[in-house]
Amino acid sequence: MHSIESSPSTPAKGMPLHYKVLIGFVLGTALGLAGHAYALDAAWIHSVIDYASKPFGQIFLNLLFMLVVPLIFSALVLGVAELGDIAALGRLGWKTLTYTAVVTAAAVGIGLLCVNVLQPGLHMDPALVQKTMSSNVLKAGEIVSKGNELRLMDLLVNIVPHNIVGAMGDDKQKLGIVFFALMIGIGLVMKPTAGTNAFKNAMQGLFEICMHLIGMFIKLAPYAVACFMFNLTFQLG
Template sequence: MNPEATPLPPSKGLPLHVKVMIGFLLGGLIGLLVNWQQMQNTDLVLGLTTYLAKPFGQIFLNLLFMLVVPLMFSALVLGVAELGDIASLGRLGWKTLIYTAVVTGIAVAIGLLMVNLIQPGHHLDPQLIEQAMAQYATKATDITTKGQELNFIELLINIVPHNVIAAAVDDKQKLGVVFFALMFGIGLVMTPSPATAAFKQVLQGIFEVCMKLIAMVIRLAPYAVACFMFTLCATLGLDALKGLFFFVATVLIALALHMFVVLPVWVRTMGGMSPRVFFRGSQEAILTAFATASSAATLPVTLRVAEENLNLPRKVSRFVLTVGASANHHGTALFEGITVLFLAQVSGLHLPLTQQVMVLGLCILGGIGTAGIPSGSLPVIAMICGIIGLKPEGIAIILGVNTFLDMCRTSLNVTGDLATAVVVSHRTRETETAVLG
């Protein structure tokens, strides 16, 4: 809990995460019922979806995105400033970077292993391929164009923004905002004066105002989640999942292995925290991530549960989670690896081990460069396909189930961010104790 912020009064009635779960279940069940009864194209359902569910859900997302940039900037600058010296920032940064790379690599390796074992691309009906390619041809072309515009050198260059205002506006350049905030925080540490101390208090005020507004917005989460799930299940139903059953199953199994096996072991052994305590404290952020399919939109909730539920030191959690929302995407990297190999199997292209290792490395880098917004990984997948000689247009095959899988992988992204924060916090405390001892 932030001692400088005014604590919110305890809410009456059901806890927010329980309300979110109820909205999730009700919206999903009603949507599936509508789809099962083939009512999704009736005037009533189309009216509800077009004029109520979609607008309400989008307004909820917009309210969160509206506050992300000032929250991200103030949280990261304050996190750096509270470390007190550049050496501490360097140690924290290197730990975060190394843990992110290693655990993201494990996630991608799990995905590649599952896709080699299950071989989902060999279980696909050729008629479904033709149907998907025709149905999503225009959208696939747009994604392919965006993928061709990307390259890893450009992503690296854009980390240092030439115009921080433009970077704040462009979702693909959020890492530029992170870099600017890091530099600003370093400057604040290196310039101790009454003026900079006063400016730090201004940033603290901005952070507290953002968190207060977010606490108000997040009360709408149960209703927004119900709208998201209703729209998804009413339009998608189970037919699309059946057609791509082996692909969906491969992704879900790999995500589940990383989320419920790798991360709990990592949190227990490296973070010194019980997995039960970790998941109980993180569940609100995980559900919000599933509903919004956006790590950036979930950041306000992630910061709050880290401090209030997991009791992580704010100087560490603010740094790790703010950077993580832009660069630490376990689920996205895993999904990118599975999708690339799946499309290779569909096209009959056999990738030897050396090329699969290259895909693993590209997915780790791609996970860092992926925008933390819904479907932000698709242009990166198209780029990787182009690098290894696959036709990026083949991405049309998975677009029918992408929305659902995007929600699932974003949940893992946010869980991975919180797990990283737990581990870095624990290792930092151990280091500080050893130094003091």
């Protein structure tokens, strides 16, 4: 029986990745603060941001985002197929739903607590705060208006995608991908044939490829974090 768990690999030699990320965080912050203090109006540093640090950070995020859909799809299909029992899927679904609700509530609570205690942006330059808020006021208004239009039945209906290819290209329809993957997994459980086993093996291969690529891309995280912090601290000071 196949398993979606990756095989254990030999520990990488050298400095652990999280230490490298921390170094990138500190280095990017220090360089950004120095640039903000001493070269805020220098043309060359804006060129570095526009043609190096900002594109590199965005490319890093895009490398990870492009694997989200195939990773979610293959992992869910394999996870359901490995259960081998539709009744077990129902029990697992309720446990997952409860866990998601509890963790989401905890995340919202932590966010509200941090905002009220730390009050981010309180000590920033008022002109910079006003500029940042004015540039995002339209987007904030759009989010509020969309939120007011949400209805429970619309959310339930939209979980079932009418076009799975369109759902894969729309960040607002990720639940549709989850539903489609669950249906495919259930189909694999209910119809065990040579053809469905071949499809299951293909999903196993897709999952392993995605995990391997993520392992490659995540090695760029220290440099991406340095770029993010450099861009942020140079702009905000």
